Amino acid sequence: MSNTTKLAHDKKVASLADDYLQQGFTVMKEPTTDSIPFDLGGYQPDLIVTKGDTRLIIEVKTKASRVSVDKFQSLAQEISKHEGWRFLLVTLEDAESSKTPTSINELPTWPQLESKLLQVQTLIAEGLVEPATLYLWSIFEAALRKRAIAQSIPIERLPAPTLIKHMYSQGEISVNDVDTFLEFMSSRNRLAHGANEAIDPHQISSTLKLVSLYLSEWSIQNPD
Incomplete structure (x- = not known):
């Protein structure tokens, strides 16, 4: 790790620690293996933060593109076996921790x-395609992050494009659908940033059907 990279890494760790302290968590920086009440094969995280029944073991990486999901998924699965404990993977590209759900309970059921999908259908029926596009994307992104947590795939904090690609690589999104979601996200992003984006009614209708299918499947496999 170069000096510049290490500086960015350490700055992110310090920022996370401050965020969690402000939220009332007890924070332990650079914890030793003895600080973890179960064996993780000598693994040492960057932070352990605890508050009540919430106990997070946090790893900070500088680049989302360099994350080995398989490696960290195995770790996340082992940690999740212990009640109240969860693994959290953070990168420098993530949103502010204070605005990111720290448990599945902070996301909609x-x-x-x-x-919410029924509300999207109502917006479309009323010809309100732009708000329907924005709302549909927020629903799908919440579902992606919820599914990632439920499956112990520690990527729920990653930026949306990276999140989609990792969910595809983990077999959560089919090869036939990933491009549809990425194209819809691109339209949504341009719209959200003020572009005069013409939304194709067929695109939003087909995306709505796909989101509905994934929600139905995931809700059966990981019921609240």
Whole structure:
């Protein structure tokens, strides 16, 4: 790790520690293996933060593109075997920790997400395609992050494009659908940033059907 990279890494760790302290967590920086009450084969995280029944083991990486999901998924699965404990992977590209869910309970339930889809259908029926596009994407992104947590795939904090690609590589999104979601996200992003984006009604309708199918499948496999 270069000096510049290490500086960025350490700055992110310090920022995370401050965020969690402000939220009332007990924070342990650079914990030793003895600080973890179960064996992780000598693994040492960057942070351990705890508050009540929430106990997070946090690893900080500088580049989302360099993350080995398989390696960290095995670690996340082992940690999740212990009640109240969860692994959290953070990169420099992540959103602010204070605005990112730290547990699956902070995300909408599957029934709530399905109810929100009905609202998207209403917006489309009323010709309100732009707000329908923005709302549909927020629903799908929440579902992606919820599914990642449920499956112990520690990528729920990654930027949306990287999140989609990793979920595809983990077999959570089919090869036939990943391009549809990426194209829809691109349209949504241009719209969200003020572009005069013409939304194709067929695109939003087909994306809505896909999101509905994934929500249905994931809710059955990982019920709230």
